[in-house]
Amino acid sequence: MAASTMKEYIDKQLEKSPADEITELLLDNIQSTKLSGLEGHNFANLNHLSLIGCGLQSFEGLPCIPSVKVVDASENKISDLSPLVEKCPSLYHLNLCGNNIEKIEQLKPLAELKNLQVLDVFDCPLAEEEDYRDKIFATIPSLQYLDGFDVNNEELEDLEEFGGEDAEEHDHEDLDDEEEEEEDEAEEVGLDYLNSSSALKDDDSEDYIAEKKNGLKRKADAEAGDDVPLKK
Template sequence: FDPLVRKIPWRRNRQPTPVRELVLDNCKSNDGKIEGLTAEFVNLEFLSLINVGLISVSNLPKLPKLKKLELSDNRICGGLDMLAEKLPNLTHLNLSGNKLKDISTLEPLKKLECLKSLDLFNCEVTNLNDYRESVFKLLPQLTYLDGYDREDREAPDSDAEVDGVDEEEDDEEDEDKEEDEDGEEEEFDDEEDDDEDEDVEGEEDEDEVSGEVSAPLGCPAFLS
């Protein structure tokens, strides 16, 4: 399959900028692996693997800059130990719609020191008594659980950071466009200058030719 890359900006005569957002939703995994997803994506900050049939996160590549990981609607029931090793800077994790039943299965997330937001919608663990209190106690670094903080205040728009990335890329593209336009204007000006020089030279040549053939009034013209 061809991975759906959300946005890979290209520049004229340049290499593409590093991929920072990658969406592979509904691309079925093969033995827990996603074809094409490798550690070469070292600059990846956002990765979406919704409904890809994952039963484990053990085969995820090491992505040191990843901040947001979408794993909803898979079949993960545990084995979250590898996340801290492979995704040390993760801040947002969505495990909604997986087969997580016990609070203890979330204990490995304690090692994700940067984790601020965790979503567990439609997981059996959410049906436990004192679910929210227990998760916040287990993961003191957590700010938001299922979109709300400890005081039930709603989290800000989760897409704001992604939008910021897009705006930055758009600014880069605008700068490139302006550079290209400036280059075209300079080239056009040079062509105009060349044309003017040619016109002046042409007029001078005509004057010289005219001077050789003509003679002052009243004087006979002699041609050899």
């Protein structure tokens, strides 16, 4: 028998996995005017909370979930966003498409979310204003992308790579960059060795040596050129 309420659905999920092992919780289309069933549980590793089309009128019932980075609350009737500041301090991507966001003042609490970089308000009344994008970027200093585009109208091509759906990947970008730098340094060392007289003595033909060196150099340059990091 399918769960008819949020609490029933969450209870069923908790029968399968303890709360602290759940990283994604999808409550889409489970109708309720407020959240229920989340309180009293330790969702210590919850990263993604989806509440699409639930008929929510507020974030009432939302417990403190410091780990959550993505909240999709699109297609609801929410107007008050202030609970998110206290309950979801690490929020990175917030989808509010199709909610009752009519004035820029309603978004001002989000300025306190220092990690918030991706916001969606498409199909909200506020998005009908001609200069709504400028107002929102000015209101939320940390914001990088609004409705899929940055302040210069450059499109966010890969949300997962940027961190929206998989913020952990974004968290490891610095480490990935360091690994790429180490690989580049290793190739440079290899080229230096090949250029040394001791390495060149093994080849009889000077033309062959020059061709080999140039080929390796072109390969290293090509590989280095491919590793151009995305702007985050």
